[in-house]
Amino acid sequence: MDARLTTCRYAHGNKRIAASRWNVLVVYALRGLTRLRIQNGPIYELERGRGSLALVPENHACSLEVDSSGVAALLHIDVRMLRKRLHDRNVSLSCEPSQRHLASYTELRRRFEALLRVSAETGDFADFHYDVAELALINCLLDGFGGVTTDEEDRAGAFRAYVDAHFDEPLSLTQMARRFGLSTEHFAKVFKAEVGKTFHAYLTDVRLEVATERLRSTDYTVTRIALECGFPNVASFNQALKAAYCMTPKQYRTTHERTVPSAPDVHARKEAELLASRPLAPKHDSWEIMIDAHARKEVLHASWRELIGLGTVESLADSRVREQALWLKEHLSFERWRVGCDFAQCEGAQGLYDLIDCFDFLVGNGFVPHVLVEYVPENDPQAYESAFGDALRRLANRYGVQTIRAWRFELIVRGGGSDVVWGMYFELFSRIGKTLDEYGCAEGLMGPGLRCDQTCDNLRAFLREARRRHVRLGAVSIACRPAAPAHEDGKDLLVRTADRYYLRNQVMLAREALEQEGFDPNLLVVGGWRDSLETSNIMNDSCYEAASIMQTVLSSLGLVQSLCYNDALDLSVDGGALSAFLSGRSGILNRDGIPKPSYYAFDFLAHIGSGLVFCDERCMASANDADNYQIVCHNCERLNAAYLTTPEKQLDYQQMNSYFDEPSERTLRFELRNMRPGTYLVKTRFVNDAGGSVGNEALRMRLWCMDEPSRSEVEHLKAYAQPQLVLERYVVNDGTLAFERTLQSNEIAYLHVIYLY
DSSP states (O other): OOSOSEEEEEEOSEEEEOOOSSEEEEEEEEESOEEEEETTSOEEEEOTTSOOEEEEOTTOOEEEEEOTTOEEEEEEEEHHHHHHHTTTOEEEEOOOGGGTTSHHHHHHHHHHHHHHHHHTOOSTTHHHHHHHHHHHHHHHHHHHHEEEEOOTTOHHHHHHHHHHHHTTSOOOHHHHHHHTTOOHHHHHHHHHHHHSSOHHHHHHHHHHHHHHHHHHHOOOOHHHHHHHTTOSSHHHHHHHHHHHHSSOHHHHHHHSOOOOOSSOOHHHHHHHHHHHHSOOOOBOOEEEEEEETTSOOEEOOOGGGSEEEEEEGGGGGSHHHHHHHHHHHHHSOOSEEEEEOOGGGOOSHHHHHHHHHHHHHHHHTTOOEEEEEEEOTTSOHHHHHHHHHHHHHHHHHHHOHHHHHTOEEEEEESSOOTTOOHHHHHHHHHHHHHHHHTTTOGGGEEEEEEOOOTTOHHHHHHHHHHHHTTOOOSOEEEEEBSEEEEEETTEEEEEEOOOTTHHHHHHHHHHHHHHHTTSOGGGEEEEEEOSOSSSBOGGGGSHHHHHHHHHHHHHTTTTOSOEEESOSBGGGGGGGOOOSSSOOBSOSBOTTSOBOHHHHHHHHHTTOOSEEEEEOSSEEEEEOTTSOEEEEEEOOOOBOHHHHHSOGGGOOGGGGGGGBSOOBOEEEEEEEESOOSEEEEEEEEEEBTTBBOHHHHHHHTTOTTOSOOOHHHHHHHHHHSSOEEEEEEEEESSSOEEEEEEEOTTOEEEEEEEEOO
């Protein structure tokens, strides 16, 4: 039996389709006008915008007249397989263009387009995506345009339906009788009386009908056809076919006209590509947000503002990095800026000079450093502490002890695998702590910055060693990625995940470990996080990254002291060795200093005030005493298996939509109650794929992988990469301000509600 419940085809020009008791046909006007004539039924004119979809029931022939520029998509639904999946119940389906005003009709069109899109996919997960889209379409069709019939009086229909669905199985009279609750003898009599022929005769007719159709329409071998159609062997198939048609399978194929396509359907591929280039009809969802103006304002701890990664200190020797860092500081107010520093490389006059020059830039421009110190087992703790102490002494003499005391220091462990020797780590931790204590800033030392494994056993080992050594921890840092280290068969592995809430889940696991090991869970900080494992992933340049940042911030609110996004600048990642204009690096500014969508996630969040009045996983709102409100929201999509199993460096920006479960719109309905009567202005700034995304605009301009776009092209992209702005006025008389915002897939938005008069 064919594996597919549905089969997609495309039609051009005029076409006649014979009646079939095995198929329901769904006709969809993909482009232009299609006239559908159903035998013994109505004539429909199908066209996008006024009813583009209709259904032809089984046992009905039809004809199509597609205009010269039009294309119709045809979906054949195998009724036998559908009945089998519905536990042998009869199905009645009906859909016509007059139902186009129903929400279910719009949803069916959207599901149909989604199935057409995935039907053109290739790759390891093409069949999986098709099965998912097929199931969604069938569910929508059954829910809105038909149902399952269970007429107990129509025994003939029930008998036929069961045989039609299970003809490929080794059916027997005894099995059938047991299925319908009758004795074998009584069932045989009832079946012949109701159906008009014996059970075995009807079963053989059904098997032959399917087998002869496959002889005409496929290149399958005779053996395959015989077995897939329920015949126990080729001999029984030959015998049945000869009795019915007086010829062998080979003679039947020779005699009857073949309908096997001689070449792949070129039109189908072209139309699938056409469909893929057109935006998918969005799914609508809603989210109710109620805000009470009289509600008590909670003091917001903005953990995401405390720290952001600025790369290594050495990268600040690049004038472009300094210029972009200054621009970022002017526009985003982070409290501290994390910089990595390998003090083992700072020995000697030149090394210290270069180090001090970079710190001169930071301190001279008001940056408060968070110094990242990496633990390397090969380094001698005593020698490393000596180099660290020498550098710190020079920095303290240059800037003053009070300046150094405002800094933070983090001793991190790269990877955090099962082979970490915590005794050696704590020896270095203790030595650096003593050096810092000389300047009164030992409280500013934290660690270990590791990635927690699936059970947090590596963090527990760190905490137990700290407790055994009586080490005082000012904070406990972890690093988060969408994966967790694992140890199997003597190997350290990374178990990758597409879970949008991976950071919150890892934080919750780490807090639990802290509490169980006798430490305050509020000591926890996320010293570095990003949504990619590799330093290059095209998602970092997309609107998804912006929506994911908001998703992460909102879902982890109140769980950590600080939440440090890993990299601020593409130039500072991997030593700044960038060739492409957009390279998928994890910075929020690209190589040329153009803000990515991820930048605007932090920009929008920066407008949230300290008086929190509402927060959930989609939206956060604050208020001040002047009846002004600041609201940020997002529509972060869910990544699918195709993304999860595709190496990050092989992801294709042009196939972005295929990496999500289902792009959808979401309508947020805001209702602000107990508002002062008067006139309000609502300013909405938003960034989505259609506006404000430098990646999408670069793709449209075909600049995505260019090394050196012209100055005018760069200036155009800088101007384009700005949030869109919409202004609306509302008059409040009854104390309630109500309005809606519809967010596109992976869109982020900042709403400013201002009382005017």
